[in-house]
Amino acid sequence: MKRTLVTGGAGFLGSFLCEKLLDQGHEVIALDNFYTGSRKNISHLLDHPFFELIRHDIVEPILLEVEWIFNMACPASPIHYQYNPVKTVKTSEMGAINMLGLAKRFRARIMQASTSEVYGDPLVTPQTEEYWGNVNPNGERSMYDEAKRFAEAATATYARTYDIKTKIVRIFNTYGPRMQLNDGRVVTNLIVQALNNEDITIYGDGSQTSSFSYVDDTVSGILALMKSDKYDVFNIGNPNEMSIKELSSVILRLTDSKSKLVYEDLPNDDPKQRRPDITKAKEHLNWEPKVDLDCGLKLSLIHISEPTRQAEISY
Ligand code: NAD
Ligand code: UDP
Numbered sequence: 438m439k440r441t442l443v444t445g446g447a448g449f450l451g452s453f454l455c456e457k458l459l460d461q462g463h464e465v466i467a468l469d470n471f472y473t474g475s476r477k478n479i480s481h482l483l484d485h486p487f488f489e490l491i492r493h494d495i496v497e498p499i500l501l502e503v504e505w506i507f508n509m510a511c512p513a514s515p516i517h518y519q520y521n522p523v524k525t526v527k528t529s530e531m532g533a534i535n536m537l538g539l540a541k542r543f544r545a546r547i548m549q550a551s552t553s554e555v556y557g558d559p560l561v562t563p564q565t566e567e568y569w570g571n572v573n574p575n576g577e578r579s580m581y582d583e584a585k586r587f588a589e590a591a592t593a594t595y596a597r598t599y600d601i602k603t604k605i606v607r608i609f610n611t612y613g614p615r616m617q618l619n620d621g622r623v624v625t626n627l628i629v630q631a632l633n634n635e636d637i638t639i640y641g642d643g644s645q646t647s648s649f650s651y652v653d654d655t656v657s658g659i660l661a662l663m664k665s666d667k668y669d670v671f672n673i674g675n676p677n678e679m680s681i682k683e684l685s686s687v688i689l690r691l692t693d694s695k696s697k698l699v700y701e702d703l704p705n706d707d708p709k710q711r712r713p714d715i716t717k718a719k720e721h722l723n724w725e726p727k728v729d730l731d732c733g734l735k736l737s738l739i740h741i742s743e744p745t746r747q748a749e750i751s752y
Contacts, residue, residue, distance in 0.1 A: 440464045442503040442545075444495050444536060445510030447474030449615050450550075450608070452482075453656045454507060459485055461660075466501060470494040472524075473512045478615050495532035496524075501539065505663060506547040508536040511585075513552070515578065515704065516621035522580035529584035530591070537595040537603075546602040548663050549592045553609040553674065553711055554582040563678075563714040566607070566670045576706045589670070602668050606659055609674025609713045613652030613733065614740035624649060627685055628734075628741065631694035641703030643682035647711045650675035651733030654726035661722040674713035675726040684730075691734055 441458055445451040446467025451474065458465045464487040467479060471492065482488045493499055495510045511528050512518040518525040533549060540547040556564045557572030572582050589605050596603040612624040619625075630637050650673070658673035679687075685698060718724045728736075 438462050438464060439504045440466070440502070441505040441507070442466045442468060442501055443507045443509060444468045444532070445474060445550075446490070447471060447476060447478050448509065449478070449513070449613075449617065450611065450652065450656065450659075451507075451509040452478035452615060453652055454509065454659060455479060455482055455488065457656055457660060459488055463487070465489070466491060466503065468493045468495070468499070469510065473517050473617065495535055496527045498535045498538065500542070502543055503539070503545050504543075506536055506540055506545050507550070507659070507663070508533060508547065509550045511550065514617070514620035514622045515581075518581040519577065525580040526584045529581070530587050533588035533591045537591055537601070540601050540603070541595060541599045544601065546604075546663070547592070548604040548606055548659070549588050551585050551589050551605050551607045551670075552582070553607055553672075553713065554578065555586050555589065555607060556708075556711075557582060558706060558708045559710060562710050563676060563712040564672065565714040566672055566717055573706050577704070578706050596668065604662055604668055605670040606662055607670065607672045607713075608655060608659075609650055609672065609711065610647050611650045611652055611655040611674075613737050615652075616737070618741065623647065623681060623684065627688045628692070628738065631688050631692040631696050632741065634695045636699040637685050637689070637696045639681055639685060639698050639700050640707065642700065643685065643698070644680050645703070645707065645709045646678045646680050647684070648675050648678045648713060649684070649730060649733070650726055651728035651736070654728050658718060658722065658724045658726075661724040662718070665722050667721050671718050671722065672713040672715055673718060673724075674715065676713055676715055677730060678710070678712040679730075687730060688734065691731065691738065
């Protein structure tokens with residue numbers, strides 16, 4: 438049993454992580470400032486004897502005696518991380534430093550949540566952990582992608598300087614129940630549009646690709662990495678790459694929707710291709726995703742009720 442801190446514990450991934458950690462017998466402290474997270478995501482855990490929730494902003498230091506730290510706090514969708522960009526930079530950078538300082542003080546094992554966005558608009562595919570990326574250092578996504586690169590740099594520097602046990606997980610696009618329906622990301626946008634028979638917004642010509650991982654798979658990869666004796670960088674995602682147009686066909690089929698495709702401008706610095714190379718995770722963590730897209734989308738759809746859909750789509 439490890440005394441474990443999950444920052445961003447009331448968020449999409451963080452809440453599933455808290456749940457799995459409790460199931461596996463750990464003591465969990467979820468820390469969140471509720472910027473994009475919600476008590477609703479963890480309401481079923483609040484009475485658990487080994488669960489504690491703290492309202493705190495990781496931009497400010499905190500002292501907690503813990504053995505494991507998952508630093509998950511940070512908005513993840515482009516519209517959320519661009520909404521208050523300075524806050525996003527502070528969360529990723531000062532938040533990472535504060536959590537690394539905590540790890541140093543208590544000799545805790547720490548995992549920093551990074552992202553496929555550190556590969557930017559990648560020039561190689563699939564993306565291996567060795568690829569350094571193609572990132573616009575001051576572009577409209579830089580408050581997120583460059584700040585996550587800083588968090589990686591800080592993590593590696595603390596590990597080398599203070600000999601603390603660190604891990605970096607580069608998470609690829611993840612979907613599932615509890616994702617926010619107004620987060621502006623492609624899976625949620627397309628599901629909500631399809632369910633309401635509204636136009637499906639395809640940015641650009643829809644030939645850009647992404648790879649979508651079901652939340653259970655992503656969280657099991659994160660846990661496998663934390664438990665392993667590897668102190669390194671790992672991609673966690675589903676290599677099942679598809680174009681956004683292909684994704685829209687799957688969603689239209691599963692929802693039996695009458696929606697039509699409409700084409701809108703591609704956002705600046707939008708990546709043209711995303712596909713994780715997960716050889717390293719397969720070899721060293723004995724992990725690979727198990728849930729295919731049809732199954733994962735069906736599991737997500739059953740959690741989206743009519744009133745929720747209507748109430749949550751306006752941001
Ligand atoms: P989310 O927005 O649902 O969760 C983030 C949580 O962090 C929220 O509960 C939010 O309130 C909290 N938070 C934000 N700023 C904070 C601060 N300053 N102090 C304390 N709490 C703060 O997003 P998510 O999808 O669960 O993402 C979790 C992590 O995984 C993030 O670090 C994100 O960058 C990373 N990630 C997610 C994806 C994905 O597809 N979901 C992909 C790549 C990386
Ligand atoms: N996208 C789209 N329509 C939408 C939302 C997103 O075509 O309504 C595209 C977007 O341009 C990008 C891809 O889907 O190429 C994945 O975007 P998302 O925001 O889901 O993820 P991220 O950019 O964070 O990987």
